[in-house]
Amino acid sequence: MSSILVVEIVITGLIMAGLYSVLAVGLNLQIGISRVVNMSHGEYIMLGAFGAYLLYTRLEINPFVSILTVAPILFVSGYLIYITLFQHLRKRSKSIEMSEMNSLLVSFGVLYIINNTALLAWGADVRAYSYLAEPVNLFGSIFAANRLVILLVATVVGLALFLFLGRARWGKAGRAVAQDLTSAQLIGINTDRILALYFGLGVLLAGVAGVLISMIHTITPLMGMPYAIIAIVVVVIGGLGNILGSLIGALILGFIASITMFIDIALQLSVFYAVFMLILLVRPQGVLGKTYR
Numbered sequence: 001m002s003s004i005l006v007v008e009i010v011i012t013g014l015i016m017a018g019l020y021s022v023l024a025v026g027l028n029l030q031i032g033i034s035r036v037v038n039m040s041h042g043e044y045i046m047l048g049a050f051g052a053y054l055l056y057t058r059l060e061i062n063p064f065v066s067i068l069t070v071a072p073i074l075f076v077s078g079y080l081i082y083i084t085l086f087q088h089l090r091k092r093s094k095s096i097e098m099s100e101m102n103s104l105l106v107s108f109g110v111l112y113i114i115n116n117t118a119l120l121a122w123g124a125d126v127r128a129y130s131y132l133a134e135p136v137n138l139f140g141s142i143f144a145a146n147r148l149v150i151l152l153v154a155t156v157v158g159l160a161l162f163l164f165l166g167r168a169r170w171g172k173a174g175r176a177v178a179q180d181l182t183s184a185q186l187i188g189i190n191t192d193r194i195l196a197l198y199f200g201l202g203v204l205l206a207g208v209a210g211v212l213i214s215m216i217h218t219i220t221p222l223m224g225m226p227y228a229i230i231a232i233v234v235v236v237i238g239g240l241g242n243i244l245g246s247l248i249g250a251l252i253l254g255f256i257a258s259i260t261m262f263i264d265i266a267l268q269l270s271v272f273y274a275v276f277m278l279i280l281l282v283r284p285q286g287v288l289g290k291t292y293r
Helices: 003-032 041-059 063-092 096-122 145-167 169-179 181-186 191-214 224-238 243-263 265-282
Strands: 135-138 141-144
Touching: 003 041, 003 141, 003 145, 003 191, 003 224, 003 243, 041 063, 041 096, 041 191, 041 224, 063 096, 063 191, 096 224, 135 145, 141 145, 145 169, 145 191, 145 243, 169 181, 169 191, 181 191, 224 243, 224 265, 243 265
Parallel strands: none
Antiparallel strands: 135 141
16 A cells, blocks of 8 residues: 555545534534434534535635634524423423433424425535635645645634533533533523523534535535434444544544545445444443543
């Protein structure tokens, strides 16, 4: 194997890992803190992608700048959906397990509502645009500039999330709620607000992932489910509710994706599913376990 091929596999793996980490951490926050198994996660990725596409093609707004518009809108929509639907489900459910099951079923309804609305609005046509597609020579290998910038953005998002969870007041409150909801209520934390906040934050991160995806892949209203599946696989590999685990899971899946791209890209989803099933059989709690960190 030539050194150039090794460089291509490594850097491509890092780029894919960065993208997968942004895909997954939002879902991990929703499951680990908000206690919502959100199957509509992929539809918010799709909405973020279409938001960037429409802003760039119609208003010529830089896709990275469009994050400042798309992300807050999706955050507000996620926050409102949580307090409108999932908060009532949680309070009416007899147990956390029942609440999570109910949220899973309701999120499928949200998925189909968003998906069919998008199909009515934009049709099923495949769309794409070109931004920062100039080639960059890195250690003898050629990469599109947008892919390298995506890796940078994903790294910044990951670091910002770690700082938020570790140092910000709301970040510490979220960790407390994830560890013990009742105890968090007893010490005065407004748990309803925190749960809604983190569900909205998960939707925001899905939108950011969608913007990044729109710069390097074609987009369609039907694109959501495959990316939601990738996010679920990353979460399971790393450990439910474990942000560091999601980053490790993203690295594992990113390098698997990179290697399979050079062998046969048609094998990619099959390999993802194989890894997913292997983790469930061998270590169902994930690489770093299910404790929230």
